[in-house]
Amino acid sequence: MGADRDRFSTATRLRALGENAAARVYRARGRRNRLTGRAALLALVLCALVVALAYPIRQYVAQRSDIAEQRRQAQQAREENERLREQKARLKDPAYIERLARERLHYVRPGETGFIMTGSGRDDGRGADRGAAGLPWYRALLDGLDDADRPAGRR
DSSP states (O other): OHHHHHHHSHHHHHHHHHHHHHHHHHHHHHHHHHHHHHHHHHHHHHHHHHHHHHHHHHHHHHHHHHHHHHHHHHHHHHHHHHHHHHHHHHHTOHHHHHHHHHHHHOOOOTTOOOOOOOOOOSOOSOTTTBOTTSOBHHHHHHHHHHHHHSOGGGO
């Protein structure tokens, strides 16, 4: 009965509890150390991946934006090309050429009398065809040539 008594004694139980607690602490410490080492390795691997992939990803994003810009410019070029094709087709029409000559160059057909209204005080929407004084472009050109021929004191 002495062995049973030792098994149930308080000192024996406390010793067994202390050993169990020490074993649990040791196992917990060992796991914590292993997890900490694993976590550090995982963090190191993740950092290496981020560093290794950061530049290629940045290049990819930059190239995608360049591609989008190139596509936008190509679309603008196609639209401009289409507009110029339409303009070229219009310029092949003799009626259109005649209309442009009448509007911009003030040409008239033989037998017609051309009139140019000056000093009307209103913009007729052709500001590019008329000089600062409201004169047709050719009149402003000729007046400028005449002014250039005069001496400086007579202007």
